[in-house]
Amino acid sequence: MTQDASFYFPAPVEQKFCTQCASPLTRMQPPLDNRLRDCCTHCGAVHYRNPLLVVGTVPIYQGKVLLCKRAIEPRYGKWTLPAGFMEMLESTDQGAVRETIEEAGASVQLGQLFTVIDVPRVSQVHIYYLAEVLNLEFNPGEESLEVKLFDIDEIPWQEISFTTVEQTLKKYIKDRQTGVFETHRFTLE
Ligand SMILES: [Zn+2]
Structure with missing residues (x-):
């Protein structure tokens, strides 16, 4: 099943919860990074999103x-x-x-x-x-x-x-x- 519904739609909405531990995410710049990411301050996961x-x-x-x-x-x-x-x-x-x-x-x-x-x-x-x-x-x-x-x-x-x-x-x-x-x-x- 393809995901055509996202064709030309704006990038997916901001992710709210960590897929690793379900904690709320914080948008922040991780160490050694140069842009904002959705980060989990509970388990440390960084939820990168790419094209x-x-x-x-x-x-x-x-x-x-x-x-x-x-x-x-x-x-x-x-x-x-x-x-x-x-x-x-x-x-x-x-x-x-x-x-x-x-x-x-x-x-x-x-x-x-x-x-x-x-x-x-x-x-x-x-x-x-x-x-x-x-x-x-x-x-x-x-x-x-x-x-x-x-x-x-x-x-x-x-x-x-x-x-x-x-x-x-x-x-x-x-x-x-x-x-x-x-x-x-x-x-x-
Ligand atoms: Zn987490």
Whole structure:
């Protein structure tokens, strides 16, 4: 199960209690640190929080791009590329394939790293790989209402879920026109 609900939401609310001993936390600067952290003065645990990685694919089948219609909030009913939060102990490419299976039921051959998009406003980095769809036996998982292949000129731009998805699709269309697929790294303000 992915945690898409946090997509583009502000960073998680301040943690109030220690996950080690359940004592209330104090926001303070630990020794040898240079910023405020949520610290437990009872057991000494420091609860660091760091940016999250979102991994996904641009699945292509005979020139068409696969999109999923979201069955979960936020952006219920909007179209998205398959993507979600990276899980522990996996690599970005494994996560991208896993999300594509979970959200579209599509088996893919992973291609090149395509976009790396920093979204500091929500402390996330979104990473998309190009991918070739291997067969047409899709199976929308619990997180998708529908899975569909779109011609480039049929993409429902008004119904796209997230800016990172829109930007990735636009880079794909642009690179396809030139025939040179680059890896695009940029920051969304
Ligand atoms: Zn504690």
